Amino acid sequence: MNAWLHAHRQALMLVLKKLRAAPLANLVMAGVIGATLSLPAGLYLLIDNLRAAAGGIETEPRVTLFLALDAPADAVKDIDRRLRQHPEVRDFRFLGRGAAWRELQEKNGLQDTLGGLEKNPLPDAYIVHAKSTDPAAVETLQKEFSGWPQVEHAQLDAAWIKRLYALLQLGNKAVLILAGLLGFALVAIVGNTIRLQILTQREEIEVSKLIGATDRFIRRPFLYTGTMQGLAGGVTAWIILFAALYIFNLSVDDIARLYASDFRLNPLGQQASLLLVGGSALLGWLGSYWAVNRYLSRLDRP
Incomplete structure (x- = not known):
């Protein structure tokens, strides 16, 4: 050795x-x-x-439904009912205007900038997860949601991720x-x-x-x-x-x-x-x- x-x-x-x-x-x-x-x-x-x-960043495809700013409470309840009964929806959650406003301020550190606005410009929204992860199926679901009453815009998120x-x-x-x-x-x-x-x-x-x-x-x-x-x-x-x-x-x-x-x-x-x-x-x-x-x-x- x-x-x-x-x-x-x-x-x-x-x-x-x-x-x-x-x-x-x-x-x-x-x-x-x-x-x-x-x-x-x-x-x-x-x-x-x-x-x-x-x-x-969330990687699972989801569809965000932005409601009209003047959407009445009955319309919101109708959309909630439709989502619960939809066979292609796995789960969803409601994001109110106030909660979305606070989340935007906290995540981006824009309290001073956004604090100068007199009125909350954000609408109520639903964040929807589909059962299928197939891009074509999720896009079809997005187009369907876009035609619902009081839905101003349906945005497909996380596909780019x-x-x-x-x-x-x-x-x-x-x-x-x-x-x-x-x-x-x-x-x-x-x-x-x-x-x-x-x-x-x-x-x-x-x-x-x-x-x-x-x-x-x-x-x-x-x-x-x-x-x-x-x-x-x-x-x-x-x-x-x-x-x-x-x-x-x-x-x-x-x-x-x-x-x-x-x-x-x-x-x-x-x-x-x-x-x-x-x-x-x-x-x-x-x-x-x-x-x-x-x-x-x-x-x-x-």
Whole structure:
């Protein structure tokens, strides 16, 4: 066990020494890996923020019936009766003018602005959920409600949210495809870099093989090199995303204040950050493993 730890420590110290000897080349390599990984990670971050923003919005299609401002109490009771007896209505709730007015003020922080109005301009409304979630069926229900007496307008809500979620699902697939393609490219980039290092140390490797060095001994420092390069690239990608998010939030804050909102783009969470950095290190390890094994297999051929 002590011998195994000593061998790994020796290989790691050798790799760190070589990395310190060429700081500029390693910074460029980390920048290339970081910029490449920041593309799928940035797309994932955008989709995650859109999902979080839409998370507080009701996604089930519903129809809101806005009654006429002068609708009499008998008409309201008639609409209530119709909704209870309608076979396509699952449930509904009545939202009075006063309650809607208070809800508008509380949700949007417009107490000062709306307080200047002398009269409540909002009508009574019914919020109706249909039994069917089929868009065509809900649209048919909306058209039927529009023809009822004292119904000024029937509005279909939340259908756009379903479309948004469908687009988010499509975006998730795009992230996976882009990450797979760029991950393959990074394995090739790291592998090619390690291959060049192997060529510069070819004579040293051949001599080591002649005196009995195992493939594991020869492979070890190159695996550490690829892993360290991948790790540095992952950290660089995280820094790029953090800086880009900070710049974007400067503009987002200005827009959010115009709508009395505190919305901000959230950074990568702890789990996603660890996945980004760890995945980058793994890609570096795979690239170096592929390059070293390919060279050693050629070297062992008679």
